[in-house]
Amino acid sequence: MDSANPSPNSPPSKKIKLNDALVNLTATEVPAPVPVAAPVASGPRPRQPGVAPIKPEYLLPNEPNSRANVVFDDDAAEQASSKDGDSKNNGKNKKRGQNKNRRLHQGRDTVSLCEFIKLAAEVATPKATPTCPYGAGCKYEHDLSVYVAAKPVDLDGVCPVFSVIGWCPSGLKCRWLGSHFDSINQKLVINDTKRAATKDISSENGRLNGQVLNDLQRKKYVFEKSDEIVKYLDKVIDFNQEKRQATKDSMAQHVEVPIYFAAEKKRLDLRGKYIVSPLTTVGNLPYRRLMRTLGANHTYGEMALSLPLIQGQKSEWALTRSHAEENNAFGVQITAGKHWQAIKATEAISDLVGGGLAEINLNCGCPIDLVYRAGAGSALMDNAGKLARIVRGMSAASGDIPITVKIRTGTKDSNPTAISLANRLINDGQTAAITLHGRSRQQRYSKSADWNYIGEVAKTVKELGQAKVEEDSRAVRPWVVGNGDCYTWEDWHNAVDNHGVDSVMVARGALIKPWIFEEIDSKQYIDKSATERLEYIKQYCNFGLEHWGSDEYGINQTRRFLCEFMSFTHRYVPIGLLEYMPPKMNDRPGNWKGRNELETLLGSNDYKDWVKISEMFLGPVGDGFDFKPKHKSNAF
Template identity: 50%
Template structure:
């Protein structure tokens, strides 16, 4: 059989689907990471990894039917199993005599027999309890999977290092934890939103007024299209138009009167210069990240790499004001994150935004800013008019931001947007002008893609720089205006495809860009913030990367607990983390630097077995890695990868 020429190989590669190409290190193929030849495993196909919700077959090729549907596993079951036999919470710590079961031993659904419970527990995990080692006490008590390391079976008492526990309880604690009584009031609709209830009527009138204007404008356009209208009808229509304009003026006057009434009977909103000061000059910023941007992950980056600014996962405004336990868990933070911690919310209604902002400002003690998400491309939010849908409704967006600013007390309001909704139709520049002129937002973050693009194209930093220039010019104009001089500047942050220190500094040097926000780059390569500090590409060995995962596991157990349920949650979120973390291609096996965020490698082997395992795209290997820190996975443990391509085994 004759040997193929280089040009024939190249032609064959280019004819294959992008996700199935086999790269040779001497060929520079767009979208394919260039790996040294000795690390490439030939004739093996690595499933493509999608970053969004796009679906479709891999070229409808029967050979690859097992990889056919790409995109997200939207219907994955994330529930974790509980213990079959549960111990009553009043007996978790046998030493705590003050904690009694309110149902009584006979009526309680859970067991009060400690010996019976201990015999029924799953086999213990070997080693010392990570939570006890960290804080000197394990809140999971008898439910802990590492119970033997801090329990005296003879005296049936928990071992406690009270001196260490008292010390760590002050310096190593979670903040923004809402009391149960307040949640109960929210759930029963007994909580009074004083500022919101006064300001919402004013916004309601603005909404009604805007609807009248839009209706009038639409009618005017229809009239212009009709060229056969007689003069008499035209005069009548003009009278109707005048009447509508008069009504419009009355509505405006009513709105101003309502606003005046608001200022007379309620303490006026904080002026921009009276709110908390924000500094976004040359900061290391971790983007709000759904699912993976949880408290343990943010704490990990704060602890290892001293990130300057972090955000909560996106919380929906309506469940917040309804007192949802799961939603109020999202604004929780570690004490190390504040100051510099922002809470991100999403909503399509101004009354929800007002009440959510008021609740956050009054009920949470450690919040630096409230961020409105206007960039989320998820269909569920978009169809509800929230997220990136707000970019097509600037008047509604401005009302929402006005309401948030009026009801958030001293906490400043910030906003995150995209280039626009549709591809090749960017709308960020006119929107940013209105935001600066008509609202009091203190930071505008722009993601350099449209909603329609998702992650199919590289982030457009040239357009981000254009918007940055507009913001800079408007800031200078404010400084020249004596009446507006008291307002602090509006910071502008760029976001998208930052994967190394070169990307960071090159983009930050663009005109008008104050800082650069990092999202997926921080998930795939958390030490990107270390690279930024040292201004160099860092080649982390497999053992160093394994230590990062180990540290995350410890922080996860501290947050979710070391009992059966907590270990299951920690394992699930560790696997979610690895679903991005495994995409890192070691610097030492790359043929050229820097690699790009969206480049995919051919199937490769690492410099040692552990490096190969850490780079596996098979979710079963992710569970195997989790067992190194969290013990063997329970037989009932379930994990479905977010992306369908990772739900298939990678076989050599």
């Protein structure tokens, strides 16, 4: 019998105790978990498929723009359509797809301060104080007091960044300037002790200097390994296309490229790890830091396109950054339509980002139309030879960093190809891990992930991988990771225990319910209070200010990405409001109210309420901020 739903014949005291437990649940006081196998629904109302079973006392009449009328478009969440509107209905449903005409402009200072004066306020010793060489002829403001007076009024409290690391990188632009500015001596305050103590733990990896980006942009960056690797693979392609035997002449020009098997690289360990999937837009560095504090063992950056990386696009290289807390547990994910693009991007990443990287992942499952038509993403699953060639080249270019692959079941529902692809990758012996999303490209999110097929692939990988290891000691049995619809601790353990995967990559489940790994670890549902959930938002804001800055630009960036994050978190229906367990990610709730006003506010699907929540930690919205939700399903 479902422990959360006592029988009507149970003693009154027992029923009261259980009901109180669900309402007042805390992280340490939780009812016994309900097995996935056969939850028995008892109560006055049967559970309706696809409908979140909210207790009657928390349901409200449905109104226009209420939760009950919102369609969660998870195709749009993965940017599945390159057009404004859903690709399946040609944009007829205006509540689906993406808002393409969003303005993401930023405000500017009313008074522009001279950089030399700005620098003078930041240096610690008078001897090193710089002066403006242009003197009175400088077109920027030299009077620091005038600049400070023209700034918007400081936000209340102490600068969140200064309080953590002992100094503020945003300097005079900080919106909490008064908390770390000596107005008498016209100097920024620096806590040298705290700054020294937090130097290593507050740093970020992958910040490229302007000269490196300039070299990439001007094609002056030297790819020492890639040119030889590409030359070799080009000859292999020519040989296969012309279907001829190699002549003595071609043999003389042959370039031998060393093969780096997975066993010869840094060892990657994904067994039982709590893994956060690469997530478009919302999988940024502050979000990953939050997930690390909430139990995640392994994280991935957002998918980066290889060609813009090679061309030195700053926005693309931002996707390869990681925090010190992610060292040796972070993977950069790339995709490419041509082998030379993937190889050069891999060499640049391993050389410039290197150190703390655990792996470089090749995305062979992205369903985005624009990516697919370029022969990248899920298009690689239709060309096993090309995919294997790219992995081989990446492995040769990555040094000691392991290469991993993420795939789907196939491009079409009727033709799953993951098993044959896994076979090819295992035979080559250069893939350290294979992650399988249990849906085809055609399917997108229209059906549940096929975990039975994931189990078949896992069995194949383990059997073929073991045989490969016995045949060649340089090879390893690739880790096999499942992906798709993991929303509860029961989903995760069912996948590992019954479908044979080494671990599960969690995507939407970790966005909607960031504490999911805490539940997985404890094997029980945790009814987080609204106050606890608000604390996570505060933590995210602080991480965002550290990453993007505590000036007006940084606050706007943090606010914008917080709102994108809340386009998922608002979908969470608290456990204490449910009649039946387990909760299901794809169940849609009616219009409901929380147990208090804050809980109701956190569940609002109105993005204006998300902005209101952001003001609790980032101050009032200024004139320079304008936000429209990325996905139309959240707007009205």
